Amino acid sequence: MSYWPLILIALVVLGLVYRSIARRKKRARFLVTPLSDEQRAVIDRLVPMLRRLPEEHRPALEGKINLFLDQITFHGSGGLELKDEMRLSIAAQACLLVVNSPVWFDTLRTVLVYPTGFDTGRGTHDGFVVHEHDRGTLGESWDRGPVVLSWDHALRGGLDPDDGHNVVIHEFAHQLDALTGHTNGIPILRKGQRYDRWEKAMLEAYEGHVDRLDRGEHTLIDPYGATNHQEFFAEATVTFFEKPVPMRQQEPALYEQLSKLYALDPAGWD
Numbered sequence: 001m002s003y004w005p006l007i008l009i010a011l012v013v014l015g016l017v018y019r020s021i022a023r024r025k026k027r028a029r030f031l032v033t034p035l036s037d038e039q040r041a042v043i044d045r046l047v048p049m050l051r052r053l054p055e056e057h058r059p060a061l062e063g064k065i066n067l068f069l070d071q072i073t074f075h076g077s078g079g080l081e082l083k084d085e086m087r088l089s090i091a092a093q094a095c096l097l098v099v100n101s102p103v104w105f106d107t108l109r110t111v112l113v114y115p116t117g118f119d120t121g122r123g124t125h126d127g128f129v130v131h132e133h134d135r136g137t138l139g140e141s142w143d144r145g146p147v148v149l150s151w152d153h154a155l156r157g158g159l160d161p162d163d164g165h166n167v168v169i170h171e172f173a174h175q176l177d178a179l180t181g182h183t184n185g186i187p188i189l190r191k192g193q194r195y196d197r198w199e200k201a202m203l204e205a206y207e208g209h210v211d212r213l214d215r216g217e218h219t220l221i222d223p224y225g226a227t228n229h230q231e232f233f234a235e236a237t238v239t240f241f242e243k244p245v246p247m248r249q250q251e252p253a254l255y256e257q258l259s260k261l262y263a264l265d266p267a268g269w270d
Contacts, residue, residue, distance in 0.1 A: 027067060030070055031064065031066075033062070033063060033066045034059065034062050035062045035066070039065075039088055040062075042084075042088050042089070043065075043092045046085060046088070046089040046155065046158050046159065047089055047093055047158040047159075047161075048158075048159065049161030049241065050092060050096065052266070052269040053096070053099070053269065054269060057099050057100055057264075060100065061092070064095040064099060065088070065092055065095050068091040068094060068095055069087060069088075069091050071108075071109065072105075072111050074086075074087050074110075075110065075112050077114045078114040078115050078118060079115065080113055080115045082113060086113065086151060086154075089158050090149065090168055093154070093168035093169055093172075094169075096169070097169065097172055097173065097176060097262065098176075099264070100262065101190075101262060103179065103187075105172070105175050105176075107144040107145060107178075107179070108145040108146070108175055110145050111148075112146050112147070112148040112149070113148075113149050113154070114148070114149070114151065115152060116150050117137060117150050117152070117153070118137050118150060137150070138150045138153045138167045139154075139168075139170060139171040141172075141174035141178070143183060144178070145175075147171050147175065149168065149171065150167065153167045154167055154168050157169070161242055162242055162243065163242065164222060164238060164239055165242075166238045166242060169234075169237060170234045170235065170237070170238050173187075173233060173237040174230065177230055177233055183230050184229060185230045185233040186198065186229075186233075187261065189260075189261060193257070197257065198257050200253070201253040201254045201257045202229070202232070202236075202254065202257070204253065204254075205232075205236070205253070205254040206225075206226075206229060208251075209221055209225055209226055209232065210226045220243060220246055220247060220250055220251070221235050221236055221247075222235045237258065240255065240259075240262070244265075245267045247267070248267040255267070
């Protein structure tokens with residue numbers, strides 16, 4: 001009787017176990033690796049919103065930025081020459097969503113960056129990709145990647161932390177939404193967070209948002225959020241980070257649910 005088939009199977013299994021252990025060790029190493037002073041200076045300049053982040057969250061943010069930069073391959077499209085500061089800006093904005101969360105962008109491996117708004121030639125929504133606004137496409141998010149961004153708008157969103165517009169946060173909110181297998185405005189909730197309360201807060205806020213738009217009134221959340229539930233979740237996330245104080249005042253139930261989801265309270269940041 002030959003034992004070689006069993007030996008080969010054992011070697012394959014050992015190899016897979018070794019690779020899994022190596023990946024976990026590598027991930028753990030990145031998560032405790034701080035950024036350099038030069039990298040911090042770039043983020044401080046390009047993403048001033050993060051100056052508000054409480055000091056207790058900064059080590060986790062830096063570790064997750066390092067993990068993000070190791071996991072994600074960036075590609076410049078439309079003639080764009082990618083630079084390290086572009087990668088840092090995008091990574092920092094994306095990782096803000098998961099800085100205090102066990103959830104991660106597990107299925108994402110690629111980010112494509114165009115110089116400005118782009119036209120992919122696809123329709124407005126096909127179940128996998130989401131287009132932003134009607135001034136050319138500013139960003140796309142596919143359920144398992146890639147994320148596609150306009151650098152002009154990614155830069156602008158990072159530089160202005162108070163205007164309620166941020167294409168990076170918007171698209172990466174879609175990535176979190178898609179981790180359930182369905183992009184429908186119901187992401188993976190935190191332990192102890194109740195789906196019925198999430199649904200009630202989101203639906204009431206969404207319906208109120210649509211009603212205000214129908215009456216021609218100003219809305220705190222970007223009007224694009226009225227497109228559907230998944231777009232409302234993405235735009236509500238942008239508002240949560242960029243206009244947290246008025247959101248807590250005007251939509252307290254929605255703010256509470258987002259605060260539980262992200263385990264953050266930006267309305268209380270200095």
